Amino acid sequence: MAANWTTFRELLLPGGLTGRRAVESELRRAVREGRLKPGTRLPSSRDLADQLGVARGTVTSAYTQLIGEGYLEAKRGSGTTVTAACDWPNTFPATTDQSRPWRYDLRPGLPALSAFPRDGWLQATRTALTALTADDLGYPDPAGFAPLRKELADYLGRVRAVAAHPSDVVVVSGAAQGISLLGRVLRATGHTSVAIEEPSHYGAADMLRSHGLTLHRIPVDDKGIRVDALSTADTRAVLVTAAHQFPLGVVLHPDRRRALLDWARERDAVVIEDDYDAEHRYDRPATGAMQALDPGHVAYQGSTSKVLAPALRLGWLVLPPGLREAVVERKRLDDLGSGTLHQAALAQLLRSGGYDRHLRRTRQLYRARRDALLDEVTRVRPDWTPIGVAAGLHVVLRLPDGTDDRDLSARLARAGINAPPLSDYAHEPTFPGLVLGYAATTPDRLRRAVQEMGELC
Template sequence: MAEEWTTLREMLLPAAEETARGRHGRSLEAALRGAIRGGQLPAGTRLPSSRDLAGQLGVARGTVTAAYGQLVAEGYLTSRRGSGTRVADDLGCTPSTEPGPAPPTARWRYDLRPGLPALSAFPRAEWLAASRAALARLPDEALGYPDPAGLQELRTELAGYLGRVRAVTVTADDIVITHGAAEGLALLGAVLAARGRRDLAVEDPGHQGQLELLTASGVRPCPVPADCDGIRVDLLAATECRAALITAAHQFPLGTALPPQRRHALLAWARERDGLVIEDDYDAEHRYDRPALRAMQAMDPIRVAYVGSVSKTLAPALRLGWLVAPPWLRADLVRRKRLTDLGCSPLPQAAFAGLLRSGGYDRHLRRTRLLYRRRRDALLAALAERLPAWQPIGIAAGLHVLLRLPDGMDDSVVHQGLAARGVYAPALSEYARGAGGPGYPGLVLGYAALSADRLRAAVAEIAETLT
């Protein structure tokens, strides 16, 4: 029995250490549940008393008692006076088929994945003040089921902001508030599929997560190659698609902007097909050399649906986004939104509306633009010094940079070699969608979430690994 309990202690020690560091995520409870489901703790196994296990793990006895109590309530454990606590006999599952706990997320020494802002720069004090003011300002009836289109106050503020900053042609009635840009794309996909427009052109290369999301919403993504000037409209015209998803301001991951000629050609294609362009304006607020081109939606509000969010400006965790819909789609989108989740919470909407109205959002963007430009400059300077043959591609914008590797290199092999050294640097080939892609090896490096010193250290590690 002592040997079994020693094994149990070793099994649970990582969870206990998480708990001891103040990470209250029911770590011990989850570890026990996973060990039972995975078969490491077979049916009938007697567990130590709460006092004994707490002593072995160095945690409070109440932590163990709470974990035991929850698992008894769930039926994983049984507890009887005189016989102690045991793994239940009638779990109704076999260890070979029940999954264990999810593996922990890898902790990289240098995480250069693209798309993540500097979370430490989140304006906590301003957000807290805006949240308090919003809660005091909202009437009681606003705490009921929300308008599925979104809080009127936020839609009004957003209409002014998008018109001023991105030249979007919009009123409050045109906007649908969403749980991030992801829900906006999912809503558009579902509505298009319901209308029989199942084929949706997407850029190649592009974000792989979009393919899963769009497929789940009922549409068929059709990859169309993108080059140094964005999506190839001539190749798009050769497809049967009547809708296209594009990143015009800053193509992901190539980092280029769609030039005026292709913008006009794309809109001409949409008019000819009676089609729709979905403009994912995911990081247009971050342009460092000059103002970004205005949104395509301003060129034809009838043929362009505009999608945006705060995930690249404030934090993804807020799950706040917006969709500016053409009039012929809006009613269907609001109905789909209502049937999906009854609408987004009014509380964060009201807080964000206050941040927009007070100028706090503009101030935050001014700060982060300076921060990200310094970090981008530090990364490029370090690369120019240590790896001068690697060529930066694209405009000075966004939260990532594409590096073209010398011809003959295999970017997937480079990625794997760096991963073995604790450096996460995604290969460009990971974003290929099978339609041709850019035709050269590259790495897609995010820089916004790391300090300038950390970026320089990451480049030094990359150089030492590859030379």
């Protein structure tokens, strides 16, 4: 009797497969080439055996092997499915494309998105929405939702020692918009250049350059930005990551802070303080924001991207009086203001203590992940020296002198490991290194990633 094919979950594989290794190889290839997408449910072992004309044990053995390799997963009642962790192409280009899937994505800058406080955010949204008036649902104040500006001023004063009145705070759509607004306002008010740290994040540099500002790259050492080198640059603006330098992780030394602010007063300059991940610290006490030492010359910037999630697109600026009006007007012309609903929800999360509770939980989570990464590096590659480990969401691994970090990163990329080279963040390379984010990866996966990196290197 002919088989009743309507009962089958079909899976098209080449005919003539006779052994376990052949079946296993074709399934593995289908996953790697993307023909079997993450979450795809496979036929039962009996169904696939009937389709291929092989013994059921052949398919069962192939499934078992691929489950062990991480290509497939089996759950009681759900059958066998392709695991999301294996959605990668057969070959990898030698670039760190953030849009592509990776077996291990260790790029810096991502928090643990799976730890986002969904219940807390949902409750905050419901509470905030109930409290909003009909007028609140109209076009927003381009400076930001007033209750959020109040909560941010209170929070930043308590946690970061920022000296701010709610009227000093401007809510923006993430740190990128904050940098963009400041760049355009500086250009419009006569600035032609901005100094940046070397090394530093290329995104901020590209943003400032796109607004017609020339960049002066100022080297960073173990005490932070070299203010003596800054003093020789023909500029009246500088972007710094004082609390946790990106990517090297050093804290700007108190003497350098004072020297930097003296420089700003002497030149009537603007210091843009990007406080991108200062709340995350593990082995050292908190360092207050530089803004409190001179609110008239420091523009302070922060966002929810490293504490909650980049998808919220919420950030803030605390501005000197001379910049606030121009920035708010530029914000109004850009987008008429950030969305009120997300602002109201964040205000409620701050007011209720939910933001602090989430931060307390994730500090413990990230410390455990950092420790797992560092322990495995020490075990597998003791010649790789971790730098900037006391705080933040990433670590720099200094490689042995003479290593080509771009070549190493490309080799790792071909194996599905996204480990950006330090050279990507420097105009003039200082020493070879890898910049590894650990917050978004579980301890077990971090250990496996380091083990594979050690084998490939």
